[in-house]
Amino acid sequence: MTTLDQTSGGAAASGFDTPEHQAKLAALYRDFDAAGMTPLWRTREGLMPFAPEPRAVPHLWRWADLYPLAARSAELVPVGRGGERRAIGLGNPGLPGDPYATPTLWAAIQYLGPRENAPEHRHTQTAFRFVLEGEGVWTVVDGDPVAMRRGDLLLTPGWRFHGHQNVSDVPMTWLDGLDIPFVATTDQGFFEFGPDVVRDTTTPARSRGERLWGGPGLTPVSAVGAQPSSPLMAYRWAHTDAALTAQLELEDEGHPGVVEAGHAAVRFTNPTTGGDALTTMRTEMHRLRAGAVSRPGRTTASSVWQVFEGTGTVVLNGAEHSLTHGDVVAIPSWTDVSLRTHTGLDLFAVSDAPILERLSLLRTHPAEQVES
Amino acid sequence: MTTLDQTSGGAAASGFDTPEHQAKLAALYRDFDAAGMTPLWRTREGLMPFAPEPRAVPHLWRWADLYPLAARSAELVPVGRGGERRAIGLGNPGLPGDPYATPTLWAAIQYLGPRENAPEHRHTQTAFRFVLEGEGVWTVVDGDPVAMRRGDLLLTPGWRFHGHQNVSDVPMTWLDGLDIPFVATTDQGFFEFGPDVVRDTTTPARSRGERLWGGPGLTPVSAVGAQPSSPLMAYRWAHTDAALTAQLELEDEGHPGVVEAGHAAVRFTNPTTGGDALTTMRTEMHRLRAGAVSRPGRTTASSVWQVFEGTGTVVLNGAEHSLTHGDVVAIPSWTDVSLRTHTGLDLFAVSDAPILERLSLLRTHPAEQVES
Amino acid sequence: MTTLDQTSGGAAASGFDTPEHQAKLAALYRDFDAAGMTPLWRTREGLMPFAPEPRAVPHLWRWADLYPLAARSAELVPVGRGGERRAIGLGNPGLPGDPYATPTLWAAIQYLGPRENAPEHRHTQTAFRFVLEGEGVWTVVDGDPVAMRRGDLLLTPGWRFHGHQNVSDVPMTWLDGLDIPFVATTDQGFFEFGPDVVRDTTTPARSRGERLWGGPGLTPVSAVGAQPSSPLMAYRWAHTDAALTAQLELEDEGHPGVVEAGHAAVRFTNPTTGGDALTTMRTEMHRLRAGAVSRPGRTTASSVWQVFEGTGTVVLNGAEHSLTHGDVVAIPSWTDVSLRTHTGLDLFAVSDAPILERLSLLRTHPAEQVES
Amino acid sequence: MTTLDQTSGGAAASGFDTPEHQAKLAALYRDFDAAGMTPLWRTREGLMPFAPEPRAVPHLWRWADLYPLAARSAELVPVGRGGERRAIGLGNPGLPGDPYATPTLWAAIQYLGPRENAPEHRHTQTAFRFVLEGEGVWTVVDGDPVAMRRGDLLLTPGWRFHGHQNVSDVPMTWLDGLDIPFVATTDQGFFEFGPDVVRDTTTPARSRGERLWGGPGLTPVSAVGAQPSSPLMAYRWAHTDAALTAQLELEDEGHPGVVEAGHAAVRFTNPTTGGDALTTMRTEMHRLRAGAVSRPGRTTASSVWQVFEGTGTVVLNGAEHSLTHGDVVAIPSWTDVSLRTHTGLDLFAVSDAPILERLSLLRTHPAEQVES
Known part of the structure; x- marks a missing residue:
């Protein structure tokens, strides 16, 4: 059985390594290039490794670094339509150029100052917020105001309008997670602006979703049936x-x-x-x-x-x-x-x-x- | 198109209603009977009605009648191994001979006196208890004591060992529901005795199942995956x-x-x-x-x-x-x-x-x- | 722990077997009867056996007996509206009074004479035909004529109009199977007459369903998605x-x-x-x-x-x-x-x-x- | 509501566009860079477009161009272990550097000369072959030889060993499709070599998979149950x-x-x-x-x-x-x-x-x- 020599592009077989052969091979590879074709035998190991070889690397960001930078940005950059959010994405050092934490996940620190308001929009991308500390912000998801407090996980499934408002006199910060990289890689993203101010500025202790779905094992009979993502926000x-x-x-x-x-x-x-x-x-x-x-x-x-x-x-x-x-x-x-x-x-x-x-x-x- | 005369067993067609024909037909039906055969044309309307024609009838039982009878039984009949439960099934008047509320559902009043104990068993039949009033009883399901209190729904999915104990000085009564008729009709029932006294006599306010599954939308990572019936009892x-x-x-x-x-x-x-x-x-x-x-x-x-x-x-x-x-x-x-x-x-x-x-x-x- | 004496209705416990007690108990059971109530302790073994105790028995019917009887019926009973089918159900000896093969299944011999036509109807009950021998009959399911031949399994899922026609000069017989007992027990049956003659009298070799669905692993893109029963008849x-x-x-x-x-x-x-x-x-x-x-x-x-x-x-x-x-x-x-x-x-x-x-x-x- | 000026990085708000502010902002962005942080407000439109904006472009390759190049490669490059396949991937002009047809799909022309043999391997990536023309090759999937002929679709689900052998005296070519880009992007790929020659060199007309699964709607009782990918190859x-x-x-x-x-x-x-x-x-x-x-x-x-x-x-x-x-x-x-x-x-x-x-x-x- 002939064995390919990968380093020479597969030309080590007997009778194959003459100068004439090399010239023909070089010509073939030029023609491949011109036709937009890439031989698997020259790229197989890169395309199909023996085990995952992520470009992304294990990485740790210190809260002691992240928080002050987020706070500084609040003094210099307003929140509003266009930029949409004062969120700062954490870029994996192995993925330069893309502000992605991993090839599929986006993670960001979001910071909302006292009395600030992040305008409503919706997008294909699915999001959540995890609250490290603080309170005073309501995220309004499809018109339902959801209080954000320490330790809470808040959901924003894809294509739901959402905005945030800080009704307190202190800033609040949290971790945002989205599938931005996955949606970008697969070209699935749609985005749409909503109102500049959240459509419901009330600040109830419990969202309507929690009132309907917050009992363990209790389903409103009017809403029976599988939904792709949780109705509990x-x-x-x-x-x-x-x-x-x-x-x-x-x-x-x-x-x-x-x-x-x-x-x-x-x-x-x-x-x-x-x-x-x-x-x-x-x-x-x-x-x-x-x-x-x-x-x-x-x-x-x-x-x-x-x-x-x-x-x-x-x-x-x-x-x-x-x-x-x-x-x-x-x-x-x-x-x-x-x-x-x-x-x-x-x-x-x-x-x-x-x-x-x-x-x-x-x-x-x-x-x-x-x-x- | 010839139309069947149902009353005569389909003999109205021309040339079919002679005495000779009737005699042959009678002989045929006798031979059918002997062979265990039943012609559809003589039974179709009964077997396949135009719309459901339940033998069961709409029926109402008064609590004012049920409760005193259940209480009387407690003075006369002990609870124990063999009879297993002081439960009295409600029989639909349309289903004489079977103590079934409907063709698929069994409903009973169960009454447990002060300090009484209903021994453990398990069965194919799925059960629940709904508590109209009172408290003081724990039902122990696969070793997990579950308090029963007014308004609660308690589950006993099929083939789980379960027994009850009343730790109070007052009797308690509740509605039992089971799929006994369905399991009987389809011949699916297995039954097995367990200990004479519930295996865990502690009386915690929350069962272990509630502690693991009682948070809305929270799943123990060790128990991820679909289960046929609820793990929340x-x-x-x-x-x-x-x-x-x-x-x-x-x-x-x-x-x-x-x-x-x-x-x-x-x-x-x-x-x-x-x-x-x-x-x-x-x-x-x-x-x-x-x-x-x-x-x-x-x-x-x-x-x-x-x-x-x-x-x-x-x-x-x-x-x-x-x-x-x-x-x-x-x-x-x-x-x-x-x-x-x-x-x-x-x-x-x-x-x-x-x-x-x-x-x-x-x-x-x-x-x-x-x-x- | 007191043990119930089942034969006496649970009255063997100490102090319970006095004449006075027996009298009270008898009165209680009369009052239970009057109220339509049945104590579990007197019926538990029947309702909840240790293992299935079917009333139905294993039984065998000889084709040598079944076929001649079916053939005789064709000389005496026409097929037509009302009786609907010349089908003769096989009754399990353990289920007297009901022409059921098992508690859930109905099995019948259907016989269609030369040039006969069984009118269209539809019903909740699901049906199939299995062809022991012969050919020449088309069953028309929701307007699609399906040839019936030796060894074929033909389906009639619930609520599809269907009729049969024998276009040949010889009779044909087959096994019909339906869930009549299950649908009857659960009171689910609806029934509706259709045309007296099958709506499509053509006799194609392959039904439309087979033409669309007959390729292994091939799904018409216009019909993608789960259906409760097979689209292949x-x-x-x-x-x-x-x-x-x-x-x-x-x-x-x-x-x-x-x-x-x-x-x-x-x-x-x-x-x-x-x-x-x-x-x-x-x-x-x-x-x-x-x-x-x-x-x-x-x-x-x-x-x-x-x-x-x-x-x-x-x-x-x-x-x-x-x-x-x-x-x-x-x-x-x-x-x-x-x-x-x-x-x-x-x-x-x-x-x-x-x-x-x-x-x-x-x-x-x-x-x-x-x-x- | 303050509106962000995206072009200036959000600095158009009143009081924000002083030289001092600009300097502070520049410093912040430098510090963000150093910390691996990227503000959403400077990248939102790229990360989250209003509708998909694929880098990949619609593209057409002519068979008249592809085939001769594939044939030339057969004269210059052997097939064998290491390179594994004489497959030439079609690279989308919008995705330079990656031989991907789209962001998730790899498409290649594979060419196997007379009597050639492509060694066995397996990989996470799912593959299929679609045969434009010709015959004479068997692909052996987990030991089951599957004939490849004009118009056929042949499957190689992930992690199945597979190799190909051409038993004829003429070359054969086909379209290979794999999810290489998707598996690469999500870092899921494993790869393992198998035997250098296919483990079963017989050339049956029907594969074992077809013999078991090739009847429409027929499932071997020994293999009932959902499988992630088709058992029909x-x-x-x-x-x-x-x-x-x-x-x-x-x-x-x-x-x-x-x-x-x-x-x-x-x-x-x-x-x-x-x-x-x-x-x-x-x-x-x-x-x-x-x-x-x-x-x-x-x-x-x-x-x-x-x-x-x-x-x-x-x-x-x-x-x-x-x-x-x-x-x-x-x-x-x-x-x-x-x-x-x-x-x-x-x-x-x-x-x-x-x-x-x-x-x-x-x-x-x-x-x-x-x-x-």
Whole structure:
């Protein structure tokens, strides 16, 4: 069996490496170029590696760096129509030129000053907000004002009009996550302006969506049936915290319930299907109790994490990083990850796992590991 | 085209009604009988009516009658192994000989005296309990003690061990619903005894299932994936009441959300799928505000209702019945139903709609009507 | 723990068996009766047996008996409006009074004389025809004429107009299967007359449904999407036979593919979902090669089989029966079944497994056994 | 409401456009850069356009150009381990540097000389082959030899070992389609070498997969259940042609069935689900009868077409191109497309619609248009 010599473009076979042959080959490759054709045999390893070789790299941004820059921008740049949001995207160093945290995920710090208002728009891109700290902002999703408070996850599924208003005298900041890179890569994005000021400026404690869908296992009979994304726009910290607390208590009581020893986690799900709350992004909150060490593992999903509470260390492909309040971590596909904490650690996590899972592409190692 | 004369067994055709023919026909029918054969042409109308002709009839049982009888039985009959439960089934007058409320649903009043204990068993049949009043009983489902209190819906999906204990000094009574008739008709039932006393006699305020699954839209990462029936064994009245209240308030505020004017309803659903909480029975709570009148309609699902609060009237195939606290109504397939209330009315409803819906059999009239 | 004495209605407990107590108990039971109430403790074993206790019995009808009776009826009874079909239902001896083969399945011999025409109607009940022998009849389903020939399975999903015409000079007979008992028990049936003569009297070799859906894995783009039942109304013997032959050849060649040694089987499926071709009935063709013995097993599905070709024996709950061309067997839930054949055996099988499977009720033993 | 001036980076607001402010802003942007942060307000239009703005362009490659180049390469480059395949990818001019036809699809001409053998490997990427002309090659998928002939569609779902062998004395060429770009963008790719020569060198007329799955609506009972991609590895031209012919005949006979007047189309589907045959790519064959004109439309799916038979014209965003045998067309998202033909036209089409559909992203205009 003839074996190709990849370095010479496959010309090492007997009788093939004459100068005449090389000249013909060079001519062929020129003609290929002119015709817009690329031989697989010269590119196979790059196109089809033996295992994922992400250009994106594991990366950590310090909250201590991010927050002051966001705050400075508020003094220099107004929020308004056109720019739309005072959101600053975190660009993975492995993806220069694109402000993407991973090849599929966009993560940004959004900052809304006292009494500021971010105008309404809608877009194909699916979004969420995770609130590290503060309160006083309402995000208005298709006319429904949703309070944003510490620890809450707020959803904006694709193509819903939404704007934000800060009704307080203090600024507020949060993590925005969107599938901007995925939608851009697949050329799916539509965008439309809405009103310059949110259409409903009231500030109810509970959104209408929560009033209708906030009871566990309760579905309004008028809204029965699967919806692509969750009709519940707010997942409140009080519930998330209680669920994580319960998992660890059940572990103490000898019952199953947690992901692994000392490691609790909840997934934010769509009550109309039981699947992920959003179509393209998996959102979860993880809690490691003091002293816990997670089992090392990897997944082909890429993810972004933010430290909500506590401190710890994360080891990414062998490199250890300390973690503290607000730090943001980008984790490309097939990165080796493990966590440990002395103090306890609450981590918010978003990944592109739903995309991969629906296409039967998601792999994890070890196989039974939790993908986040 | 020859037309059959049904009364003569199809013998009206020319040349067919001679005495000789009649004799041959009689002989044929005798031979059919001997061979266990039945001609469709003599039974078609009975086997395949133009519209459902249930043997079951619309029927109403008064709580004022049911409760005293249940209480009397407690003085005369102990609860224990063999009989298993002090539950008294409500038999539809149209189904003599079978203690069935409808052809698919069994409904019973269960009564547990002070300090009594109903032993553990498990069965194919799916069950729920709806609590009209009282508290003090824990039902233990696969080892998880679940408090039972006024207005709560408690589930026992098929093949889960379960027993009950009353830890209080007062009796407690509730509505049991099971798919006993459906499982009997299709010959699917298995049954197995468990311990004589519930395996966990603790009396926690929240069951482990509620601790894991009680947050709206929150799924333990360790338990991701569709389950046939709900992992949440208790749907608490506080949540149900709040959801119904919210639907009516939203109507007052000009937003959609309710079934029809003045009529709110929630379905109890399985958070892992968004579908019905139980495989074979649909469970819902309906609220009509004072003065409301429901649109008349019918469905091929059969159902059983119990008045939880308030008073009103129900019209069943034209016959009006008053309704008050605790009354139980059996509604066969294709019964015309409408409700009205001066005082406001809360109704618990169970039906066999999930069976029919999965088999593409369910019909409603008018088409857009809510099936319960 | 007090143990109930079932025979005495639960009255054996200490202090409970006085004459006075017995009198009170008798009064209570009379009052229960009057109120339409039945205590579970007196009926539990009947309502909830330890394992299925079907009233239906395993039963075998000989084709040698069935066919002559069907032929005699053609001389005495015309086919026409009202009686609708010359179909004679096979009544399970365990279900006297109801012409049902099992509690969910109706099986009948239909006989259509030369040039006869069975008028159009439609009904909720789902139907199929399996052709033991002959040809010359077209069944017209929603206006699409479908030829019926030896070995073919023809479908009539619920609520489709259908009639039959025999365009030949010889009679034709076949097995009809319907879910009449299930639809009757659940009160779901609607029925409507159509034209007295089939609306399309042409006799094409292939129906329109086959022309659109007859290519393996090919879906008309205009008809993409799941449909409850198969859009393909005819499953031709040539394809069925080829598939069974291939399975056994693959076994000979050392490849997997068959159910068990010497036992091939195909399921008739809905190309829009991959699930059963019909909503309520599973249809399969099984082939045992000469000398094969099937592994004994049982399932909670009830079924009806018809011998298509070959001879053999079936053991039903220990009783052995010989099988030959055309014989029909009724098999209730949880019947022990095994087959053997010296000559080879082709068996058509229909069961209610789809109903049970969708409700998570189906059990088989051994667990991995094929349910048919 | 302050309005942002996008061109100046949001500095047009009153009081904001002083030199001092500009200096501070410049410093902020430098610090953002250093921190890997990108303000949305400076990039929003690029990241989130009002409608898809693909970099890929509509493009047409002539078979008259492609084939000779592929043939020349066979004289100069052997096939073998390392390069793996003599496949030449078609690079969209709008995506320089990447040999991708669209952002998600790879399309290549593969050429296998007489008696040549392409070694076995497997990869995450899903592949198909569409055969424009010729025969004599067997592709061996997980050990099952599958004949490749004119008009056939052959599948290689992800992670199946596969190799090809040409057992004839003439070369053969075909269109390869893979989701290489999508798998690369999302970092999902794994790759593994198999044997250097296909593991089964027999050349059966029908593959084992076809023998098991080739009957319409027939499922081996041993293989019941949904599979992510089709178990049928070959969709034969005879079936495809017959289905298209039937659709147009049914149109002539006055029955529905075709996509639009004179336009027939079949989708290649997975018989275990009824969905697309492959997880990430939709494959279809379209036929326009002589004289037909397709309704102009667009979809957010990107696609690649190859002319199988006939001639015609395609108008892509207003630019008209003639089409003839073998021509390949790349169509990015949201391209306006219409077709016309004087002679009749058979077109093979592949798109990324399954990815988009599962994520609720797919849009078409007009809404009811067929996405291909």
